[in-house]
Amino acid sequence: NGRGAAASDTGGGDVKAHFVFIPLMFQGHLIPAVDTALLLATHGALASIVVTPSNAGRVRPAVDAAHKSGLPVRLLVLPLDLAAEGLPAGADDVDKVPPDLWTNYFRALARLAAPLEHHLRADSDGAAAATPYPTCVVADFCHPWARELAANLGVPRLTFFSMCAFCLLCQHNVERFEAYAGVADDNELVVVPGLEKRFVVSRAQAPGFFRGTPGFEKFGDDVEEVLTQADGIVTNSFLEMEPKYVAGYAAARNMKVWTVGPVSLYHHRRGAATTVAARGNTTAIAADECLRWLDGKEPSSVVYVSFGSIAHAAAKQAVELGLGLEASGHPFIWVVKNADQHGDDVTEFLRELEERVAGRGLLIRGWAPQVLILSHAAVGGFVTHCGWNSTMEAVAAGLPVVAWPHFADQFLNAKFAVEVLGIGVDVGVTEPVIYRMDQKEIVVGREAVEEAVRSVMDGGEEGEERRRRARALAAKARAAVEEGGSSHGNLLDLVKTFGLGAGCFATA
Numbered sequence: 001n002g003r004g005a006a007a008s009d010t011g012g013g014d015v016k017a018h019f020v021f022i023p024l025m026f027q028g029h030l031i032p033a034v035d036t037a038l039l040l041a042t043h044g045a046l047a048s049i050v051v052t053p054s055n056a057g058r059v060r061p062a063v064d065a066a067h068k069s070g071l072p073v074r075l076l077v078l079p080l081d082l083a084a085e086g087l088p089a090g091a092d093d094v095d096k097v098p099p100d101l102w103t104n105y106f107r108a109l110a111r112l113a114a115p116l117e118h119h120l121r122a123d124s125d126g127a128a129a130a131t132p133y134p135t136c137v138v139a140d141f142c143h144p145w146a147r148e149l150a151a152n153l154g155v156p157r158l159t160f161f162s163m164c165a166f167c168l169l170c171q172h173n174v175e176r177f178e179a180y181a182g183v184a185d186d187n188e189l190v191v192v193p194g195l196e197k198r199f200v201v202s203r204a205q206a207p208g209f210f211r212g213t214p215g216f217e218k219f220g221d222d223v224e225e226v227l228t229q230a231d232g233i234v235t236n237s238f239l240e241m242e243p244k245y246v247a248g249y250a251a252a253r254n255m256k257v258w259t260v261g262p263v264s265l266y267h268h269r270r271g272a273a274t275t276v277a278a279r280g281n282t283t284a285i286a287a288d289e290c291l292r293w294l295d296g297k298e299p300s301s302v303v304y305v306s307f308g309s310i311a312h313a314a315a316k317q318a319v320e321l322g323l324g325l326e327a328s329g330h331p332f333i334w335v336v337k338n339a340d341q342h343g344d345d346v347t348e349f350l351r352e353l354e355e356r357v358a359g360r361g362l363l364i365r366g367w368a369p370q371v372l373i374l375s376h377a378a379v380g381g382f383v384t385h386c387g388w389n390s391t392m393e394a395v396a397a398g399l400p401v402v403a404w405p406h407f408a409d410q411f412l413n414a415k416f417a418v419e420v421l422g423i424g425v426d427v428g429v430t431e432p433v434i435y436r437m438d439q440k441e442i443v444v445g446r447e448a449v450e451e452a453v454r455s456v457m458d459g460g461e462e463g464e465e466r467r468r469r470a471r472a473l474a475a476k477a478r479a480a481v482e483e484g485g486s487s488h489g490n491l492l493d494l495v496k497t498f499g500l501g502a503g504c505f506a507t508a
């Protein structure tokens with residue numbers, strides 16, 4: 001009966017839609033899941049977001065601000081049973097989990113199922129309960145245990161991705177058609193099967209979710225099986241950017257795909273200037289200091305350099321990158337995450353560099369207010385690791401990128417930016433570098449950095465074309481999230497379809 005569709009931007013009313021979001025507790029998964037939950041709440045659905053205590057702090061400012069503004073949204077903070085999985089104290093923050101304990105970490109997350117189910121039932125127990133019974137579980141694809149949870153609750157389950165359909169389809173086809181079968185060399189390039197256009201990848205670049213990660217063999221199979229049984233997929237992309245790949249992935253999975261992005265634009269749409277700078281860790285620079293610095297620069301003159309929440313540059317790489325930025329002649333903001341872990345030489349190098357580029361280069365040691373920076377008119381390009389959120393944020397801001405993938409889905413995202421969207425320049429990395437698991441040292445030299453930055457920021461006619469395409473894409477991105485746009489419509493459709501709980505398939 002479409003009860004949920006009657007919901008308005010103010011929330012409340014008689015809507016009983018209640019979406020339970022279970023993000024993976026990595027910031028690249030958590031941040032877009034929270035933005036998506038907030039977006040659903042703008043359509044009147046109650047959004048409950050499950051987080052562990054250390055992650056609650058990372059998202060509380062945005063959730064509290066939304067709640068204060070009248071949105072029906074709340075955090076469900078559940079501790080992990082660390083001891084049961086042999087994890088040290090503090091390890092509910094994955095940044096503090098050593099890689100050899102990652103399997104334990106995922107098992108600890110799976111233990112959330114029982115307390116979460118208990119909590120959700122208790123919350124909505126009795127006619128006088130303020131919280132409606134859940135109508136839908138939206139779980140990150142890395143939580144195969146959510147299948148049983150949703151089944152126990154008797155509600156549908158959607159799988160959440162912050163990935164483009166191009167990446168999802170390539171990954172799916174490579175596996176479905178066994179593209180790597182008989183290929184001994186991890187770096188040998190193979191053609192992605194089943195696509196109209198020709199793309200090549202290696203197993204090292206696109207191994208598939210949890211494939212080839214020691215200890216995760218069974219987990220990878222579970223993730224795939226549970227995904228095939230989902231009631232649909234929600235992802236942070238938008239239809240107009242990749243209509244063929246969205247349709248192709250939906251067909252390949254035989255499943256509906258709701259594209260709802262770019263979800264970072266939630267903060268702009270709500271006029272939430274304060275929350276745009278409060279996504280994830282506490283920032284190492286005050287938002288107004290950052291804005292003041294940018295205000296003093298020419299439009300589109302600054303290049304922003306950041307590699308997301310996980311990838312860390314090795315010492316030698318940090319030096320080459322710094323020298324490349326200096327040589328490019330462009331103003332830059334460089335987010336140096338692990339500045340203190342490189343030893344005295346690099347500390348000294350960074351200090352001297354800062355002196356030489358004073359006024360032109362800004363180093364942020366720690367977490368940056370990324371979306372705030374990318375949205376500033378002074379920024380003209382983005383050197384990125386092509387984590388999907390960063391890529392989508394570049395698209396939303398209309399910025400061309402230097403594509404510098406490190407691992408996971410980043411090589412496919414880089415391919416998408418460079419070869420499909422035509423908004424990127426490839427820095428030339430062909431093999432993954434995995435933080436804290438480095439097999440070998442791969443360093444992009446200063447000349448390559450300088451050249452890539454120059455071609456994105458200047459680059460003659462080709463550069464101008466790239467910038468024009470990026471701006472046109474951003475206009476489409478903004479239109480997608482506006483009233484009448486595809487992502488906006490998909491959010492409404494989600495509330496309508498999954499706002500009725502267990503009965504939704506009988507009535508939808």
Ligand code: UDP
Pocket residue numbers: 027028029031032279280306307308309310311335366367368369370371386387388389390391393
């Ligand atoms: N981010 C940020 N400040 C930083 C680093 C990252 O706000 O200093 C945000 C960024 O805007 C994005 C997310 O963290 O939303 C990182 O996700 P992405 O998919 O780009 O990369 P990952 O961290 O998963 O590698």
